[in-house]
Amino acid sequence: MLDTSEHIVIVGAGAAGLMAARELARAGRKVTILEARERCGGRIHPLPASEFGYPADGGAEFVHGEAPVTRALLREAGLSLQRIDGEQWSFDGANILREDRHDPHVAELQAALRDLKDDLTVADFLRRHFAGDDYAPMRHSIERMVEGYDAADPERASTLALREEWMDGGHSAQARIDGGYGALIGFLAAECRRRGVAIRLGRAVSAIEEASGAIAVRCAGGDVLTCDRVILTVPLPLLREIALPGGARAKAAAAADIGFGNVVKILLRFGRPWWRERRQELAGMTFLLSDQTIPVWWTQNPNQHHVLTGWSGGPGTATLSQLDPQGLIDAGIDSLAAVFKRPREDIAGDLVAAAATNWAHDPFAGGAYSWATPRTREAQTILARADGAVLFSGEALYRGADMGTVEAALASGLGTAGTILRG
Template sequence: MKHDADAIVVGAGAAGLMAAWHLAQAGRKVLIVEANDKPGGRINTLHNAGFSHYVEAGAEFVHGELPFTLQLLKEAGIEYTPMSGELLQYKKGEIQEQHDLVEHNERLKKPLNDLAYDMPVEDFLNKYFPGVEDAAMRQSVKRFIEGYEAADAKRASIIAMKEDLMEDDSEQFRVEGGYGKMIDYLVKQCDQNGCMFRYSYPVKHIHWSEGNVRVDTPAASYHAQQVLLTVPISILQAEPNEEHAIRFLPSLERKWEAAKVIGAGIVMKFLLEFKTAFWKENAETKDMGFILSDEIVPTWWTQTLEGSMLLTGWLAGPNAAKLKDDDEDMLLDDALNSLSNIFKIPHVTLREQLRTWYIANWQHQPFIKCAYSYATVGSKEAKEELNKPESSTIFFAGEATYIGQAAGTVEAALASAVNVVKEMLNHRPA
């Protein structure tokens, strides 16, 4: 059988592009097949979208001194800057400074360190902090797990969340010009190393035997020795009869069952640009970086760009799931009502001040359907299963397959890509 490539990479997000580049550097002929009409996946830097400057509809932050991310940015000559601004909280009608994302986190340390076995976060809280006097603590932990981790506290692994729940002083960064510059660099490297691209080619079926794959899309079929899937975990979890599922023939039941164990986080991101930076006119919020609240859209942050009048809202986890099918006008009202309560500015005034807006509802992206993964009880074993090559022919990578402390991040996607390329080169079929 004549092969169109040595390896086919399904997905042109950070993991797919990184893997394709490294495979091509090793002398492999690589074809990248992407369902959407552009690269990037859950990295989506918007330019010329009606805003005064670029905005991040997807990944935005570098969460600490992450080696693969920072090294790639340096190689690409892309600057990154530390985040700035105060962490504030709006609680009981007042704005106050907050020192940690999780309140009372000192009390968590002993029970977390003494844990002998894993359990869901909610079960942990009910076991170790069951009293009425612990209600505020339980709420703070759940808000963090459901907001920051985009996780369901009924499923999220307490052991996996341990490091994030403890005090974290790691510096956070933003990519100057947006993460899209990283994607542009990776695409350029793939191009220069001979990778072929097919955009708007959603994969429907993968027929395979050892050393041979046929990847079917509505437009064409392609043959190769190996295939690497870097699609979001939500796509791997899809039932075989769902519209955007990828079917394997023969089926890969163990991989599918493993994928279903891993959590698929739900996120909506609200990008609201106003005519004035009204938060800077208030002494309590003039130096605001982040503000947390119990509003419908609970978390908001500012930009480091000079003169930026953008506020970014964040709604994640089960609370986002409840609203994910609301229309955009309803969601915008929820966002403006949340800001109205936090800043004590009438809704109608905020509406008049609103210059432009965009809501990134990742669950409605048909070939993505989630924001990022989270660890559940049993997800470590599930990831280990997905990291095992299938007959030296089928491989998986992406942030959801990564095992380590940078889970759910661009770093996880890049690291998983580098690791899987080593496996693909070591397991090359004869």
Template structure:
């Protein structure tokens, strides 16, 4: 074991980028990954009856995302704007929707008046109480839970103000062909820099003392001078006896308190490819031509197409507290098909008959993720600072949960956290 040895736990984009840069700086880096693949919550899926690869995890680029776009360009990839019309279902009627939140200017004006942070639920009660604001409260709640995956009782009003004012939800292009190019680039660059990546190597215990780390798990025992831990926040929040949990010996009470103060949102993502875009047919009971995004009061409330790609693929999205219940995949599929049948006025049997491929991904039930991405909480900045502080120059942390800024919960946040931690380890 040389003084340059470093273990990176987790082969998501934060772990891969940090490993690449540290190996290029002369560190001897081994990446330990629990899964049989790299990428973490970026999950390109091929096969399974789908006519082309689909994205089981991250799918969009939110906001400026300079690091994400630079890597995509370096990989020879491009991106394209989302297209199509937005629809909503209200009172059983399917109609076009102008915006996610129709009164966003009034909402932002009220948000600008907030001087001290408070939970978003309290903000809505104080500023938009009463029956006359019921629809605005409903839209804000649906958006905060569905897009940000937030528990409104904990979510930071000031942080969401910064995010929403930046328009990150409206500016959400897709990488052409998905994120596979970016992952392939980082994997090649890690190999060229001499990084060893070991998949099927989950770590259940990190034993440490000043200047020495021993990682133990079913895949073996690995030792190094330092460790960079890039697992998702949900894994750090899990109790020690839970599947996929990470235990520290000696324990880190400050770390446990910090991760408990942060918010990890659950998501169920359902990918459905049909024989044709039946929802777009002119003679459909409730036609939705050129469908981009759709919002409904249904078991699976949010849907989107691949526009401008005409592929008859719909993605269902259930996010936030509603996605936290442990529901079997076959039941989630049934709920998804029933939701589409109700939205478009088509018999559920016909929707099922036209289905050609499907995949249900419950990220909250995944032991190596335990959620999809983080949301900002009141007091979260202090907790992130605890995570960003190295432990005895031996244990370091990175990942989208540590990011501070308007791009929280994104691929960009994960990359930015890796860029921030690298100088501490060079």
């Protein structure tokens, strides 16, 4: 018999919220999702195909590693994955070179990682084991990966949490969804609605109150919903902006021990693939790294869309904090001009469409995604406890290797729903 007596409110219509809602609705629970934005998806942000020539992603774009929950959902939705192959190049300040991923000290690094018993920050690990000048290139490479790929601060990031990533050289398999992450969110939202989930957009939650065994969820616009339980799936910075009952507030304080990084993402569509025309050997280029203001670029390889995506992650995004979207686009053009030694006016003249997001400026995100400190596992345990009417879920609570990803959000939402249903 379906249980229709319990009403569950989910705050946030991102991947975790939608996944939890669908699972609970399947089991007959009454579910309402409150979403501050006027769209579903959260930090998944589809951009118009009419502007970029394909369903581009202004937020999450890649499927990392095995991602079993994501892949199962894609099969259910009839969506396919395209594995990303191609070459990584780098600009050393003078030339664009095919990157040699072999480091002469990799065996020493892996031995030190294998022997590591007690966690410490990445910066402390490098200072303790690889302080000499000979190790400077490896330190730079690791710090760049931690800051750029993980959006983390090496002075706070957990070495043990990143050990698996380092042991495979930081190059786990990546893929893209044909149709972009927006297609997956569209499927999940439609599934929720089909199963009776009420999705209310434009509802920013300001407070959750508990009195006489009932829960009241208050929205900034004045709406109040009563329910039996609440699942908070908002990004970590937003937890500080929602008034919570005492027990939930005490648990939420543990989030301070989970890192949360920022990302600036810039998409530039050009009328022609000028980077391939100038350098035929770049036809297979996927990633291009440099020390420019916008340090990472990638193509849509193997697809031939004339789009370059720029990326800056971690503490380095602070230098971009004063720039509006047009300022970020200009910074991206300047970085490309320096790398390719081409007049910026020529690059700007080829531009057809552009979009830029500093996720720290997004009022409903406050940044991009989470990363682990040495105290994060303990914090996740506290936040995951189902010992009250307010539960926490989302990518920051995922304990696997791919914390911070869409897979982490989907898996966490699924797990939180399971906790409720088993209870």
